[in-house]
Amino acid sequence: MSPVQTMPPRSYHIGKDDLGADILEVAMGPHHPSTHGVFRMDLKLDGETVVDLKPVFGYLHRNHEKIAEDITYPMSMPFTDRLDYLCGMTNNWAYALSAEKLIEIKVPERAEYIRVIVAELTRLVNHCLLIGFFVNDLGALGTPLLYALREREKILDLFEVLSGARMMVNYIRFGGVRCDPPDGWLKECQRIVDAFPAFLDEYETLLTENEIIIARAQNVGVVTREEAINFSLTGPMLRASGVNYDIRKVDRYGIYDRFDFKVPIGGHGDCYDRFMVRMLEMRQSVKILKQAIRDLPEGEIMGKAPKIFRPAPGEAYGRIEAPKGELGFYLISDGTPIPYRFKVRPPSFVNLTALRHMCLGHKVADAVIILGSIDIVLGEVDR
Amino acid sequence: MNNYFDLKLVELGRWIEAFFAHYPTLKLVVHLLLCTLPLALSFMGAFAFTTWLERKGLARIQNRPGPNRVGLFGLLQPIADGIKMLLKEDIVPERSDKLFHFLAPIMLMIPAMIGVGFLPLGDGLHALPLDSAIIFFFAISSLNTIAVFMAGWSSRNKYSLLGGMRAVAQMISYEIPLVLSAVAVIMMAGSLNAQEVVASQQISSWVGSGNILQEFFGRILGWNVFKPWGFAGFIFFFIAALAEANRSPFDLPEADSEIIAGHLTEYSGFKYAILFMGEYISAFAIAGIGVTLFLGGWNGPVFAGLPWFVLKLFSLFAVMIWIRGTLPRLRVDQLMGYAWKFLFPLAILNIFLAGFYHFLERQWGTAIAMLAGWLFGFGALQLAAIALSRLNQSPTIRSKRVYQLVE
């Protein structure tokens, strides 16, 4: 039985524990080394055990949705980079996808392949970085994180050559991508993708068998299959709980039906599974990347997008499997070039809802790693 | 030739003291100063060097260049840091307990410095040559728990308080395996005197023999770490020492990813520097006693004495840095469990192993004792360790996880 079940949920306004001792209230954050940005956990601690937790966020709220309802559709694209600032490419894609649903645009073959390549590279970036942060939260003084940053740098260099910027890429456009990869880019990409498994091997040797990580992360922050579904978790969080749900497989958006890849599934739904699922997903991403680079056709990169993007009244919801989970953009058009409603379904925000449930009954140190294993980026949570 | 440095240093001391031969009181003062001042200063210097070593080592482990701006290879970085610390504002939280907030760094520094005094740094280089030095050392070194808790409590910060509480729990728990693993050595050496413990770690029949090879190896192979019980004891001691010194993976009191900096959170400026230094010097003291108990103290071929001691001390520190660069941190309950359910029984078992070895050695000589000790004794210890670790882990952790890859 997990500690969560043995521990009855308590009301937030609790002052004393069973022995009459005071409950320690700790406001962890918004300035705390491991809340991944400006996130606050209001903890109630009985000794070191978390008896209640209230997530407080909004410190990074930048009014993304409201701004987007005030400007034209294409002008929102650069703002999406800043949602989950580690994965600009997938954010771009998700937005482009929903806009392409709103106004029928056929995306050319080559653009689709390039999109897959950049999205999978983004997944590599996000996952290796997240694992670094996760182990950092476990207390490893940044060594795995710095290895991850070292590898990420190479991919960011690729992005810089491709799009001009390393993180705020603003690369994908409605109906295609902004520009063709320059000469030699593909070769460089191939080289980096080929070298990536070696780094993954190193990373796995360093981390997966480490007894301390196993002791710390296994059976911590368990979310069962049913709970995961009820919390509407997505992405690696959901798959770690044993649900086979990957939008790349379910929706087969873009051209994902052409690639041969598998979805890793965890069995326990704890922090270790979340970490391992991401580790294994990176291998699958490398597999997809190899196929995509091999098959990349010649041709156009932009479909026939109208000069002024003025969709007919209607609505569209486009979603993709972003590295953190289901990233969706919901657009309502009233026939003007400015969206009537612009709604983001951010994966880390929704995944964060399970935080309290996962943390109750665990120690403070566990609360930190559970938060780390959710993989939040506050830019996306607060928008 | 062997104890050249130590003899020269002792001679130097005598020479200085000789100036004051006609003033007995002054001579005593000078004697005391000569015993303590160089020790304090050299350990502070060693602290400065270690911060550099640690930053550089960690940096290289993490594929960074590390400090390289101040001086050659950034060697002057500790000095720059010291100046920075001195010049920084000393912030005391308004509602803190000012007296204890002020006293905590001092309270940490004093036992650390006294602890260092018990170390036999070389032949004759021994500031506090007590007959019961080792017991005294453990008694004094456990005092810094109080200082850490004082720092945690007086800061009036919840993170500090958590850090202080963790520190108390951790240091008290790990004191036991620490001392128990030392007991085996004391038992075998038959003395609590640090110099005698060091002396017991030579193969005495070889050392004086005049044969170069025997001279050489007689000063190495006698180290306790090369005996089965000594090896196991050294590992337990080292683990417990890491915890005692709040070093990774047991750096819970100052776990930066959980409780900011634990008891150090509210310290700044020079007080922080002193606390930091106190922790390092306690770590030195514990590493030093580890060297004394298990690694043959200042014993070593060619340059026996201070050089060997320093070398071993820094090697131990290098390993600590290496561990810090690799391992994540344990959780607080696992930490306690590890001390009480794992190290504690094993350390007790190790005492029996030492007794077994001693018996064998008496009966059939060293060679047989070594063989039997390594094979059976050590095997038994391994088995016990495995059994304990299985007992302590929940079944889900024990089984290896397999991950499905589905379409």
Next chain:
Amino acid sequence: MSLIGKGILKGMGVTAKNFFQSYYRKERLPTVEYPEEKATINQFSRNFPFLLYDGDDPVDGMRCTACTLCERACPPQCIYIIKDKDENGKAILSPRIFDIDTSVCMSCQLCVEVCPYEAIRMDSAFELSNENRFEGLLLNREELLKPNAYYHEIHPLEARETDDRMAAKAALAEAKKKARQKRARLAAKNKPPPGLKKTPPTRKKPPQREKSE
């Protein structure tokens, strides 16, 4: 049964490998020591926009025609344009004021994409820190104007493409003009060229900034 601590030992092996290899393998020590050694900027990187001019005189050779397309396309509204007027108060096709607030600009390149006159391009200079965070980062027309040669220097590939495109356009315009002149001469009819008609902005203008002229 595996040895206790095997995973830890393996991990220690990895870190030891990284420690030693950082001394002799370049990819294990990727640090660029910044002030001495600048990170190489590739020709595709972008930072903040600048204005292009042809010829020698920045103001005369300015390509920008103050069409304000970029001003309207800029998502954070950090471009501010005022059209120039001649002595008679008639609008002429060049900006009197063209400001970009680089503290607001988010380097998105949308202004570059909408400009029909290839007048605005992305710079890749990155050492822009300034003591005055308000005026210092608000770049005016003179600070923004850079020669085409500079463009060729930082983005050679893109600049060549742009030049080709402009040459093609110019040739086309030339041909058209000739044809039109011919027609004009034939018809002997004279119509003034239609001015750029501005579509009314769909949203409010950004608040006017203080300008020192």
